[in-house]
Amino acid sequence: GQSLEQPSEVTAVEGAIVQINCTYQTSGFYGLSWYQQHDGGAPTFLSYNALDGLEETGRFSSFLSRSDSYGYLLLQELQMKDSASYFCAVKPGFQKLVFGTGTRLLVSP
Amino acid sequence: DGGITQSPKYLFRKEGQNVTLSCEQNLNHDAMYWYRQDPGQGLRLIYYSQIVNDFQKGDIAEGYSVSREKKESFPLTVTSAQKNPTAFYLCASSISGGVDSGYGYTFGSGTRLTVV
Numbered sequence: 001g002q003s004l005e006q007p008s009e010v011t012a013v014e015g016a017i018v019q020i021n022c023t024y025q026t027s028g029f030y031g032l033s034w035y036q037q038h039d040g041g042a043p044t045f046l047s048y049n050a051l052d053g054l055e056e057t058g059r060f061s062s063f064l065s066r067s068d069s070y071g072y073l074l075l076q077e078l079q080m081k082d083s084a085s086y087f088c089a090v091k092p093g094f095q096k097l098v099f100g101t102g103t104r105l106l107v108s109p
Numbered sequence: 110d111g112g113i114t115q116s117p118k119y120l121f122r123k124e125g126q127n128v129t130l131s132c133e134q135n136l137n138h139d140a141m142y143w144y145r146q147d148p149g150q151g152l153r154l155i156y157y158s159q160i161v162n163d164f165q166k167g168d169i170a171e172g173y174s175v176s177r178e179k180k181e182s183f184p185l186t187v188t189s190a191q192k193n194p195t196a197f198y199l200c201a202s203s204i205s206g207g208v209d210s211g212y213g214y215t216f217g218s219g220t221r222l223t224v225v
Binding site: 004033035040041042044045048087096097098099100101102 | 150
């Protein structure tokens with residue numbers, strides 16, 4: 001089976017940096033993805049790591065260590081609009097994507 | 110603009126009824142998926158399809174059925190056998206069902222189903 005662990009909630013202030021961790025256990029591994037979901041909305045794709053290291057996309061960066069079965073999403077220069085839930089997801093096999101339970105990020109002024 | 114359209118946005122079901130949720134995409138994606146999301150929870154996979162006329166059960170397929178007669182369409186039927194159907198249902202698609210998920214999944218805006 002597969003399992004992913006994320007913190008349930010993280011709080012931060014505008015302009016700060018926050019890191020959301022994700023540890024996983026899977027029978028196979030073909031990459032770690034991150035998705036953002038605002039309340040009542042659709043998840044949107046943020047980033048994907050297939051290999052170890054850091055991927056940067058604007059204010060967001062994502063890191064993967066396959067040997068540690070661990071990754072994180074780093075959000076810099078936080079804005080109020082970044083308040084949302086963030087999900088890590090792994091692809092353990094050829095088809096399906098398995099999602100974590102999500103981390104709710106609350107950004108305050 | 111390309112995307113995924115789910116309808117209806119809100120759906121109310123009486124006990125014992127079957128209801129069908131629509132999902133249409135114009136992204137020319139081969140793979141499509143249905144996920145269920147309960148309040149404060151992650152997404153759980155119901156069914157997925159890599160190509161037309163083929164689909165596979167996900168982790169929570171009991172009480173649900175799907176069809177994939179056209180590449181663009183992947184409707185989900187919630188049957189009366191699903192004992193706790195109240196949830197937020199999300200349809201998604203990807204370029205392929207293969208291991209390269211670098212392009213990510215594109216999600217529809219969801220259907221909120223409530224049993225009354």
